[in-house]
Amino acid sequence: MGTFLADYYLWTKSLHVISVLAWMAGLFYLPRLFVYHAEVVKTGTETDTLFQTMERRLLRAIMNPAMIATWIFGLALVFTPGIVDWSMLWPWTKAASVIAMTAFHMWLAARRKDFAAGTNSRAGRTYRMMNELPTLLMLVIVFSAVAKWNFWDF
Numbered sequence: 001m002g003t004f005l006a007d008y009y010l011w012t013k014s015l016h017v018i019s020v021l022a023w024m025a026g027l028f029y030l031p032r033l034f035v036y037h038a039e040v041v042k043t044g045t046e047t048d049t050l051f052q053t054m055e056r057r058l059l060r061a062i063m064n065p066a067m068i069a070t071w072i073f074g075l076a077l078v079f080t081p082g083i084v085d086w087s088m089l090w091p092w093t094k095a096a097s098v099i100a101m102t103a104f105h106m107w108l109a110a111r112r113k114d115f116a117a118g119t120n121s122r123a124g125r126t127y128r129m130m131n132e133l134p135t136l137l138m139l140v141i142v143f144s145a146v147a148k149w150n151f152w153d154f
């Protein structure tokens, strides 16, 4: 298994980055849709139904599969021999941030259900603020995965 993963390392990493791009696109866009949905759209109107459809499709057709693919290829990279050195700082900051990113995804999925049920109670401002979270996590993840920072870097 280790040899197989090592042989396909660069292909796995490419697929990981492609999945990440699709997941991130959704993580940035869905809270934006929620901002407009909460601030402008009246419950029970045609526009409300249109927003619900866009949100459901974005989550089910793009974000859920992209998140699963990111995890599968990411874990395949973790199990590739010689790639992750757990005595360094970067795998830990990356792991903490991807778990937080996954929790953020689940939070968005729960909010989508609120909009679908017509029970959203959060203001557009909340979604505007939450929209910054994936950006912050992305910075930590990319500095971890690419620059591979360590304790003695600082």
Ligand code: HEM
Pocket: 013, 016, 017, 020, 024, 070, 071, 073, 074, 075, 077, 078, 083, 084, 098, 101, 137, 138, 141, 142, 145, 146
């Ligand atoms: C969801 C769970 C994830 C796991 C288990 C995971 C794990 C990994 C591992 C082990 C590597 C290989 C590092 C190397 O080749 O040196 C990697 C590469 C990478 N990951 Fe992730 N990752 C995950 C999510 C993410 C997310 C959410 C992002 C972006 C926001 C991301 C961005 C990257 C990038 C850009 C690389 C390429 C690094 C390079 O080759 O320089 N990953 N990932």
